[in-house]
Amino acid sequence: MPGKILYIEDNAMNMRLVKVILRPTDYEFLSADSGLRGIEKAQQEHPDLILLDINMPGMDGVEVCEKLRSLSEFSDTPIIALTAWATENERGDYIKKGFDDLLAKPINRFVLLTMVDHYISQQKTHAEGNDASLPST
Numbered sequence: 418m419p420g421k422i423l424y425i426e427d428n429a430m431n432m433r434l435v436k437v438i439l440r441p442t443d444y445e446f447l448s449a450d451s452g453l454r455g456i457e458k459a460q461q462e463h464p465d466l467i468l469l470d471i472n473m474p475g476m477d478g479v480e481v482c483e484k485l486r487s488l489s490e491f492s493d494t495p496i497i498a499l500t501a502w503a504t505e506n507e508r509g510d511y512i513k514k515g516f517d518d519l520l521a522k523p524i525n526r527f528v529l530l531t532m533v534d535h536y537i538s539q540q541k542t543h544a545e546g547n548d549a550s551l552p553s554t
Contacts, residue, residue: 419442419443419444419445419537420444420445420464420465420466420537420540420541421444421445421447421462421463421464421465421466422439422444422445422446422447422464422465422466422467422468422533422537423447423448423449423455423458423459423462423464423466423467423468424436424446424447424448424449424467424468424469425448425449425450425451425452425454425455425458425467425468425469425470425473425478425481426448426449426450426468426469426470426473426499427450427451427470427473427474428470429450431470431499431522431524432448432450434524435468435524435529436448438524438526438529438530439529439530439533442530442533444533444537447462447464451473451474451475451476452473452475452476452477452478452480452481452484453475453476455467455469455481456481456484456485459485459491459494460488460490463490464494465494465495465537465540465541466494466495466496466497466533466536466537466540467485467491467494467495467496467497468497468499468520469481469482469496469497469498469499469516470499470500471498471499471500471502471503472500472501472502478498478500479514482496482498482514482515482516483514483515485515486515493540493543494540495517495518495536495537495539495540496515496516496517497516497517497518497519497520497532497536498511498516498518498519498520499520499522499524500519500521500522501521501522501523503519503521504521507519517536518532518536520532
């Protein structure tokens, strides 16, 4: 099973762009157009990776990340911040806020695909390690 990606983004154009970039992959693409709907969708679908816009009305991306991290089921789920308002120099600030990485907009296709492959592969390896049964004695 290739993996599920949830993109939480209020801008329909950005949503379509990421969907088009990910279309050739085998990943299942899920979407939510607000922070609250994103949290609900995450709880229903249990994605392997969450792409999260920062600048959203109502509940912004940082608040969504904090809420997801407060739920034990998402403590290890990779969350990548997508924003036009941050620079690579601010990556550390976002990591301190609970994100695993930062992708600056405009979105670079190659960088997005590389990040997605890396974090889903890492998540699958982590999940397999947790599911491995102990040898019998």
